[in-house]
Amino acid sequence: MNRAPALWPVDPDDPRAPTAEIWEQLTPEQRREIVDSLPSEFPLDEAAPPEGDPHWHPVTRARTTLDRWFRRAGRRVYVSGNLAVYYPGERVFSPDVIAVVDVETHERDRWVVSDEGKGLDFALEVIVRGRRRKDLQRNVEWFARLGIPEYFVYDRKRGSLRGFRLASSAAKAYEPVIPQRGHYASRVLGLDLVIEGGRLRFYAGEAAIPDTDELLDKLGALVDAAEQRAHELEMRLDEEARAREEEARAREEEARAREEEARAREEEARAREKAERQLAEVMAELERLRRERGGD
Incomplete structure (x- = not known):
């Protein structure tokens, strides 16, 4: 169990990062102590019940596809998911997939906005069986108020996708992302989200990643x-x-x-030489015999 510092007690049932006002008053050592005390696990009433492979597969595909794409492109985009996210003074939450651009991409066990110096740029939730009200109502209002520029919800069972975007950095309410030929453009990612064959896909231009x-x-x-x-x-x-x-x-x-x-x-x-030699010998012998007889 992480020790909660006395200057900012952390309620294990409702852990929260310090408000922006209190954060500004803290020393670097105090900030680090508080960040280290924030749990990376969620309160039971916030944690979603397990939904098995139908939820795990699309979430994992989305995370690995985006992470690999940005690494190959040489872009500094931190991609993660199911990570405890702490906005100043807000209740901890954890989207299925998050992306933050122009930050270091090292591993983290929590994202504390005040400590990182930046909030989320992109969030994606995958719905399989339930909690549609949380993802399509509460989060739409909450994430917009937090200033998360883009938020998408993929409903796997229904094979549908919805996107929400802040029109400006000062906006506090989302506008819907209107699809073009089935492509939902993400300005943050520079990619399109598409439902293809019932699956969530990412497109770079006209090419599927x-x-x-x-x-x-x-x-x-x-x-x-x-x-x-x-x-x-x-x-x-x-x-x-x-x-x-x-x-x-x-x-x-x-x-x-x-x-x-x-x-x-x-x-x-x-x-042949032997035969010729033998023939010569015979002929010589015959000649000798004739001479001898002629002499007689």
Whole structure:
């Protein structure tokens, strides 16, 4: 349990950050002590009941898609969700997805507006089964009063999306975001929110930003294609190796045949020489015998 400093007692049943007036009177050490004492978990009456995968999946896809997009774009946009958010003197709350532009993107366990020097720029709630009044009535009025420039609500069960935007920094009531061809423009994100196939998607211009599942599927397809190409290449190399081995064997057999032919010619030549030599010897012997008989 975090220790609540005496200068700003923190009620565990209703934890709140100091008001702006009190914050201005605190020293940096006192501010840090108070921020560290604010719980990152929610009071039971504020925490939403678990809604399982139907809620978890779209929230996770939205967070990871936005975080990856801004990191690749080189934009300093902090993306998080289910994070305890403390506005000065206000009750703690936690949208499903939040974004704050032009801030450091390091990990946090709470967002204290006075400490960060900035409030939320974008909030998104995902409705699965209940609490529509909280998301579509209370939050619409509350977030506008807090000065959150944009607020979107995705109702997964109904496959609907609603967007709200402050017309100016001085406005205290939202105006609806009017979709264009099904695209709800977010000026904060520089992206469009679209319901496509019953799913919440983000678009950059006319191109859908792939989510993690799609990237993994694409990566899997690329890996499968690479493995197939590697297999085909291996088979081709094996065939070429077998062809070279067969060619080498043919050359060896041809060389052996030439050697055998040369040996046969040599043996034939030796046999012919031997026969000629034997014939010469016989002829010489016959000549000798004729001379001997003629002498008699």
